[in-house]
Amino acid sequence: MPNDARIEAMFDAAKRARRRAYAPYSGFAVGAAVLDEAGAIHAGCNVENAAYPAGACAETGAISAMVASGGTRIAAILVLGAGDALCTPCGACRQRIREFADENAAVLIAGPEGLRRSFTLGELLPESFGPDNLDRDRSSASEPGV
Template sequence: MSPIETLFAAARSAQARAHAPYSRFRVGAALLDEAGAVHAGCNVENAAYPVGTCAEAGAIAAMVAGGGRRIAAILVVGDGEALVTPCGACRQRIREFAAPDAPVHVAGPGGLRRSFTLAALLPDSFGPDNLGAAP
């Protein structure tokens, strides 16, 4: 299985477990860390809307909890016809752990729809290097 197929399978599996009783819009994300491990997350809504969590945030938290520190690639999957790219906050979350040239893949139920670099989604971003810190 290719890395994109592996990420797609993990993201779809996570998407199926999403807690989205309000929007009914389930999202899954899976990322590949620097050691080649796959970490997945799903959106988790809350009745107090700002308290919910995006799928990308869940995947990043799983990576950190599993000992990973760098995102080599990430894939986000959602239903519908429109591209389900990471929201602005998640683009910044990804930036904390990924290089500007890291691939961000966007998929729908049938598979990969489009690939971007993080820099294309979040140009001229603010990150750890701005603070003299290396992630």
């Protein structure tokens, strides 16, 4: 779990990104911020498209920004959305986060007022399938019937 100062910096980055969200169809703007293994913060916002579901979630944008900047691991991610319900990552984004994070990575859920709740990725995506599953199974991938 990041310290309070890092969480505040992630919140600020997600808040700035959320202001730039392109959400003319749903009207639901989301911002996200990823803290990578080197301590850098990368932000993204949702970008909708008239051809649903061709849009991109805020988490996807933040992860893409991390990768484009040379980051390789997610230490924590903060997702910021409005409304009374928690704005947790969708199923596809949980899998995207899993690609770059282990089960202990912090997933921080925020509203405009601040942090609402924290989870580990393992709590949100239990018994997940990730890169380590493929690494273990590569030796048997060429065996028929396996």
